Amino acid sequence: MGSKNTKITSHDRTILELKLQRDKLKQKQKRILGMSNEATEVAREALRQGNKSGALLALKKKKYQQRLSEKTETQIMNLEELTQSIEFSLLEKDILSRLDAGNSILKELNKEMSIENVEKLLEDTQDAISYQNEISELLSGKITSEDEEEILNELREITADQLAQQLPDVPTTEIPIVPVKLSLPEEEEEEEEELSEEHAEPSSSIQKETRKERRQLVAA
């Protein structure tokens, strides 16, 4: 299973080498810590056996291992820092590349969307709207003229019906003549009063009788 060139860049190989080196340092670190612990154990055993100089020698070895461990840890951190910086830079480069691609697309779109094209489009739209309005007017005018005749005819019919309903029929019978009775005054003072009464009575009575007759006719 060999590696192919597809999707694998030289940057990837560089990062791989850095990470492999980091792995080697980590394995080295494990060995160093192992030896350090071993030295501690040797020192304890030496002390149990009363061998002080042996214990001191073991502890010296442990100290050396610890310093070696610190150096290795620093190297590991340096490698990881470098690796992460490279990876982040590659990410930034990728972002920049995509921004550039987006910008190119935007420029192409702007070419298609030039101001002249927009103005022409708006003019065409306005012309189309005007044309539509003219068609609407023509159609609506024709329809209205036809409808108006029908509406007027309907209006005449309605008007005729209303008039027929409202107006009463002309009476066919003759109005009977009612005789009016007049009395002569006997005294001068009473004459004025009686005259006023006489004047009032006939007109009101005649009007009343006339109204009654009309009501009867209308009812009939």
Next chain:
Amino acid sequence: MSQRFEFPSIHNFSPFYTQQVTQTTLQNQIVLWSEIILSYFRHHKLYRLELSEALNGELFKNQGIKRRLKLETLQIIIDHMVKQGTAEWDSPPSKNAALIYWRKPEEWASLIDKWVFDCGLNNSIVTLYEILHGESSEGMEFHNLNQTILLKALDILVKRGVAQLLQGSSADDLGVKFFGING
């Protein structure tokens, strides 16, 4: 080894260590041994079986009843497991070492693929050491997995098109690039 593996009672049965003559009994014997091997390896997280060496171990040598499996019998058992897909000879044609698949490479591949996604490792370079022994894979079942099995699992991912292997300056130095959704 943290905990002691408990053998089933058949492990204390003397004839269990003798290759049976009757075919049906032999087949049953082989199946039972296969199950014990898979359980033992899963329990101790072992991946590679060296037959000669293992025959001296507790798995195939019962001190209590003073019985031990023979090499030829064990080879027959492993052959059966190979057919079943739960083992693969690691040293053909000598038949002295085998990979034991208590979990198949396809399963390892899926576990690794999920781990890559969960850890956000898509579109980045990962070393084999990092997958097997790194801090980020601690707690995962494939931590300390056998490298040969890992390579088989990664090869499956390569064929799926979600990964690509890289070789470093040394022949043994390998890395993987896992592709993301934008890959």
